Amino acid sequence: MNTNKYDEIIKKSYRLKITHLNDQGYGVASNLLINKRIKKKIVLIVPGTLAGEIILAKPIKIINEKMFFRISKVLTSNQNRKKQDCKKFLICGGCDFRHVNELWLQNYKLMDLNDFNKKLKIKFQVLPIFQSNNYSRQRASFSAEIKNGVFKIGFISIFENQIVELNECKTLNRSLLKIFQSFKNKLSNFIIKKILNLKFKLICCRKVGCII
Structure with a gap:
């Protein structure tokens, strides 16, 4: 991509709509203006978001045809969003889901396991899922x-x-x-x-x- 055009894009903030989450749990967004300017297929990735949300975000970097954004403001939030208990989790990347409620996270993990089960084409029993407590990493x-x-x-x-x-x-x-x-x-x-x-x-x- 043209360097000058890239520099022009990352200086601005954009209104994005999160369409779905990818395999890493990051939000995938759509914005026709960015796609027109770049003139090639590129995926817009926004960590810390949920499907259906409308946000204001600023592009940070492009890696392997993926443009990563940092949230500036959540304009329309998903009902499963909760107030995050750590101000740095989206910056350091150590956690992915400190912004969602426990019920959503349980369902997300179960869907992930079921998708994995279908790919393997084997049967296994899914035991009750529990969440690690804070300060439990050794x-x-x-x-x-x-x-x-x-x-x-x-x-x-x-x-x-x-x-x-x-x-x-x-x-x-x-x-x-x-x-x-x-x-x-x-x-x-x-x-x-x-x-x-x-x-x-x-x-x-x-x-x-x-x-x-």
Whole structure:
């Protein structure tokens, strides 16, 4: 696609209607104006949305003929939407469904299992589905970087190549968050004075601690 045309498109916000969800649970939107400008088939993807919703969103990036958007405002909401309990979940990409009620999520999971069952063409029994409690995740892999002497650690954003720092995460075990914060503070004091630029991965486990 023409670079100038792309730059022109991503500067604006667009009114989109969510037609359905894809396999990842992201909303797929329609907008005739964008399709006419690009003049080729491209899928508009908006995480954190539900079918039938009308939203205001801004395009962020294009990957493999998919244009990803970030929600600016929900104009018409689906009845199954609830107030999200985490302000960062759509930025970090660690969770997909913190904006829906429990009944919708149960039905979505069951439909997903049934579709999987049809593809395999085998019979299996679906036991009652339960939802993990907040702060139940025991381990996680974090990304970290030191850029121009500034140390950041957290999750890579699904929208941009940047690290979303986490003061508190709804999925991670509280004791793991304490280990993470302690390690971050000690590492900051030790290396920032000596290293200007560095990127690395960090794996944290509640029982073991943190490993680079």
